Amino acid sequence: MARKSNHIRLYVDHPLGADQRVSLTRDQAHYLFGVMRLDVGDAVALFNGRDGEWQTRVGVANKKGGDLVCQVQTRAQVGPPDLWLVCAPIRKERLSFMVEKAVELGVARIVLMQTDFTQDAKRVRLDKLQAVAVEAAEQCEALVVPEVVGVEKFSTLMGGWDAARRILFCDEAAAGRPSVLPDVIAGPWAVVIGPEGGFSDTEREVLQGLAAPVSLGPRILRAETAAVAALTVWQARLGDWV
């Protein structure tokens, strides 16, 4: 909810360490010096998903480039829990929304899958969704940007599923059952969410073989709502909210 004012925070794919110089892409330079009007000496926070968060200062500033110089590490690296969101592509705005919220709530990876009732698998723009994830991570003070991968076929994904990664299967047909998580704390997890229209009977059988269905209450949630609710239930019970 709170956004620190004048707190500019960027994700970079570059090592961060004492006195490290980080050169800026043209887009980053445009944002920092053209849009945000920063100048030499101004502060920018950086993270790269590996080296924690660093306070940096603008070293060189011009419209087509420039660099930032790392001063001091302000936060040590901590990842989100080993939680994946596995979901089917839905309509563009709602899919972007689902990715943004998954990053805010704290997932390590977002896997898109093609299910029997998936409409929009071909139109998925992974690069745009990854950009949404980067912006969400910059905004929400995360130290990691989850990778957005896919689109994998449901049968391939579940056929080769690693049994060590437990599945939270939110099944609309489980409405009425208590929304209780299996009492397991440790280990990797995945929240699995179907498309609008839900999973086919075949898919539901496969998932029921891998996980106990969990209810998200008596109403029928949209796919992106179910994703946010399931990630919340998991984080509040087993994740880094506890």
Add this chain to the structure above:
Amino acid sequence: MARKSNHIRLYVDHPLGADQRVSLTRDQAHYLFGVMRLDVGDAVALFNGRDGEWQTRVGVANKKGGDLVCQVQTRAQVGPPDLWLVCAPIRKERLSFMVEKAVELGVARIVLMQTDFTQDAKRVRLDKLQAVAVEAAEQCEALVVPEVVGVEKFSTLMGGWDAARRILFCDEAAAGRPSVLPDVIAGPWAVVIGPEGGFSDTEREVLQGLAAPVSLGPRILRAETAAVAALTVWQARLGDWV
């Protein structure tokens, strides 16, 4: 997630009962007969927030009006728990989203409040937000459409707050504290969410006097994400998901 195909469901502000005729507005007639191409005898599900859900058949169908005849009650009336969402207006799309999700997750009332850091209070269109709530309720199989009210001043709202309605105060400054709810099951509740930028210190003091702050994890959630997460935590613990 699942949407019943060919399942047309409308909210009406009209009594529902055996053999009851429900006349349609011009918009409803246009939707049913113009857009959905229904004809005399076709099925439509109706709810009004009081009489449960009824299976009806088209009695009279024309482009400017018509009516539906109640056949049988398919679900008895049950309300959502007595849970309010109290939130500050945020940017248009995100506010609509917050209202839609609050209806899906199950709230009885949505109260908009003007806080010290609220930007967009004057631009709030309550009629549009109420329409969003109606559509969400029709879609998610809810039996009640929460009323969207406001915009009330924070000081007025909290000054006259009924102590019997417990507050779930999601405080970004509580990050790190466990996201544990007070162990209280019974009675009315309100989830209170601040605007982008959070609550002012004065407002936070007032809220801390009314409720123990609860954390929604180590990341900084956007207002609408915090609303969805807080409603989920409440429903899964104290509400109609249990």
